[in-house]
Amino acid sequence: MEQQQKRTAGTAACEPQIWLNSVNKKNKAELLEWLESANVKLVQINGQRTYGGPPPGWVGDAPPFGSEIFIGNLPQEVYEHVLIPLFQRVGKLYEFRLMMTFSGLNRGFAYARYPTKRVADLAIAHLNGHEIQPGFKIVVCRSTEKSELKLDGLPGFVDKASLERILGGMTTGVRAVYLYASPTSNTKNMAVVKYNSHREAALAKKSLCEGVQVLYGCPFTVDWLQQSMKQKLHAGTLPKPNSYLPQVCQYDNVKEEKFAPNAVQHLHLFCEKLKLGQPVYQIKFLGHGTFGWLRFWYKVVIPGHDVPFTGYSWLVGDKLIPTEKYQQAKEMVALRILKELGLIVE
Known part of the structure; x- marks a missing residue:
C-alpha cells in the first residue's frame, strides 16, 4: 500500500x-x-x-x-x-x-x-x-506607457533625499521623486515617482506591493498615478508636503521640549531627561523576503522601564550595506517605541 x-x-x-x-x-x-x-x-x-x-x-x-x-x-x-x-x-x-x-x-x-x-x-x-x-x-x-507611481501615506519626516535613496535600493530606473501633502491625511505625505520606462515602473510597483507596505512604522499605499492627479501635478496645484518631526509630549508629568533629527535621538533625549538609562538595542535579521524586503526581530531594553520592547518588523532595501540596514531598523524600532509610549504627536 x-x-x-x-x-x-x-x-x-x-x-x-x-x-x-x-x-x-x-x-x-x-x-x-x-x-x-x-x-x-x-x-x-x-x-x-x-x-x-x-x-x-x-x-x-x-x-x-x-x-x-x-x-x-x-x-x-x-x-x-x-x-x-x-x-x-x-x-x-x-x-x-x-x-x-x-x-x-x-x-x-x-x-x-x-x-x-x-x-x-x-x-x-x-x-x-x-x-x-x-x-x-x-x-x-x-502604448499608454504609464511610468509614474503614487505612494500615499508616507511619514512627514521622510524627506525627498531619503526617499530617493530608499527607492533606489528597492527599485531601478527612478528618474525623479516629488513630495506633496497626502490627499487622505493631514499629517502624511504623498510621493510621485517617475521611472525611465513603463517596464521599470511596472516592476517597481510589483516590488513595492510585495510584503508589508510599511515605511518607518507608517503603512503606505502604491498605485499608478491617475489622470486626475496627473493634471493637478502639471497644473502645479498639488499642496506642498507636510514636514514634521515627532514631538515628545507628557509622560509621568515630564514634557520634553527638545527636537531631534530622528526617532533614535528623540528616544535618547527622553530617556536622558527622565534618567531612565539609555536604550540597548538588539536587532537580528531573519532573512530576505521577495523583492528586497528584510524581516527582522528586535528587543530593546530601557533600564528604567519595567518591560523590554520586542517584536518583528520589515525593512525595505536588501541592497543596503549592513550598517545602513542596522541604522534603518534601529530608527524604525525607536519610532515604534515612541508610539507605544504615547510620546509621538503627528
Whole structure:
C-alpha cells in the first residue's frame, strides 16, 4: 500500500509538468529552433518574456516616450519567432515584450518599442488589423506607457533625499521623486515617482506591493498615478508636503521640549531627561523576503522601564550595506517605541 501511495504521489507530481510541456508543443519547438538559428536571446521575468531593451549592438540612449506600441488580440499559441520578424519589417526593434501565462501560452498581448516615434507610427499604420492567423486580426496602437507611481501615506519626516535613496535600493530606473501633502491625511505625505520606462515602473510597483507596505512604522499605499492627479501635478496645484518631526509630549508629568533629527535621538533625549538609562538595542535579521524586503526581530531594553520592547518588523532595501540596514531598523524600532509610549504627536 505504501509503495502504491508513493507511485501515485510521484505520478501526481509529474502530471502538471507533463501537461505544461504538452501545451502548444509544436510552436514551442519552432520557437527554440528560431532562437538558435537567429541567435536571439529571450529573458522571462515576472510573467513577461523580453527581447532586447536594449538589443545587441545598440548604441546611445533608450528611445523616447511615444516610441512604444501595444499589440492586442494575439492568438495564444503564437510566439516571438512569428511576432518579432513581423514587427521588424517596419524597422529595428529596441525591445519586444510578450506577456506569458504559467502554462507557456501568451496572454494575448505584447509591447514593442522602436527607436523613434516615427517608426512606431509606421508600425501602427502598417500592422493594425493585420491578419496574423485566419480569423485573428491584431490590434496595434500606441502604448499608454504609464511610468509614474503614487505612494500615499508616507511619514512627514521622510524627506525627498531619503526617499530617493530608499527607492533606489528597492527599485531601478527612478528618474525623479516629488513630495506633496497626502490627499487622505493631514499629517502624511504623498510621493510621485517617475521611472525611465513603463517596464521599470511596472516592476517597481510589483516590488513595492510585495510584503508589508510599511515605511518607518507608517503603512503606505502604491498605485499608478491617475489622470486626475496627473493634471493637478502639471497644473502645479498639488499642496506642498507636510514636514514634521515627532514631538515628545507628557509622560509621568515630564514634557520634553527638545527636537531631534530622528526617532533614535528623540528616544535618547527622553530617556536622558527622565534618567531612565539609555536604550540597548538588539536587532537580528531573519532573512530576505521577495523583492528586497528584510524581516527582522528586535528587543530593546530601557533600564528604567519595567518591560523590554520586542517584536518583528520589515525593512525595505536588501541592497543596503549592513550598517545602513542596522541604522534603518534601529530608527524604525525607536519610532515604534515612541508610539507605544504615547510620546509621538503627528
